[in-house]
Amino acid sequence: MERADVESAPAGMQRNNLYAIHKRPVCSKKQTGWYVSALFLIAAAVVPAIGNSGSSQLQETRHAPHWGYSGQAGPSHWADMDGKFALCGSGKRQSPVDIRDANPQALYPLDFQYRPVSLHVLNNGHTLQANYNTASGDTTVVIGGNTYPLKSKQVYDSTLMLGDVPYNLLQFHFHSPSEHARDGRRFPMEVHLVHKNANGNLAVVGIFLKRGKHNPTLQKLLEHVPSTLNTVSNGTGITINATDLLPESRKMFHYGGSLTTPPCSENVNWFVMKTPIEVSDEQVRKFTQLIGRNARPLQQAYWRDMLVSE
DSSP, X not given: OOOSOBOOSOTHHHHHHHHHHHTSOOOSHHHHHHHHHHXXXXXXXXXXXXXXXXXXXXXXXXXXXXXXXXXGGSGGGHHHHOGGGTHHHHOSSOSOOEEOSOEEEOOOOEEEEOOOEEOOEEEOSSOEEEEOOEEESOOEEEETTEEEEOOOEEEOOOEEEETTEEEEEEEEEXXXXXXXXXXXXXXXXXXXXXXXXXXXXXXXXEEEEEESSOXXXXXXXXXXXXXXXXXXXXXXXXXXXXXXXXXXXXXXEEEEEOOSSTTOOSOEEEEEESSOEEEOHHHHHHHHHHHOOOOOOOOOOTTOOOEEEO
8 A cells, every 4th residue: 555645746836836926027016015915925825736645745755765666666675775664674564465364353344434525636656546635725816817726724534433433534546466465366456545543543445356347436547647747636527435446245354564665664454355346457457557567565474363354
């Protein structure tokens, strides 16, 4: 799975908007006062249009090591790229794993409380991701006939209830082939629904995709992929509902693991659904054309127990 926070649109957008106002000709004291006021307003309010999965991390990740899935940037080199990635090589609770020999257990049922949201698609170069937030408050302001983006509070009001603990759905994204395996078998794709609770712990629901019928939710992402990396497609007029990705059966596997991408943090409760959903051959082909193969190799389970709901 991708880390819960993703990059926002380039910070240069903010500088360009400020520059455009600053360079306007000023013809009178009245106009000068108006533009100075506008400058302060925009300086306080304008930010890049964001569509992140938790918090905007562009400044933190701008100079982060470039990692990928092959060659010198591939998984076997992640731990050597940055001290923050050390767990990718030394961790003992890493993901993904091969799911086998699961022990039946009376697990908490997964209570999905998802709402439809507007489609916000991100291609971050590693995956196609749908950010599952809504914006609270105005998102633009018009000054002098020009429209500028405003700071807006991102609201995540779709939840997964684990017992009495709510986990907010931040985003979902896809991998091909599947990252987890079942008895040594990998599926054509896997979708990860990433949730976070108030303490910062993660719960990720993994769902296998087997070859079969066209998948309507994935198709929406494929049809609205931004042409530029690390930008979010907003204003598509399309809505999505993560409920549409859930299989009819709620039987699942459960284990404690990690992010499957750097920094490979080991604070993830994994729930992998037993029943796969379907995806067409054409959709798998189009996804891999855009992203390439983006599955981390299987990790050792060590002493961890794999549980399965009864």
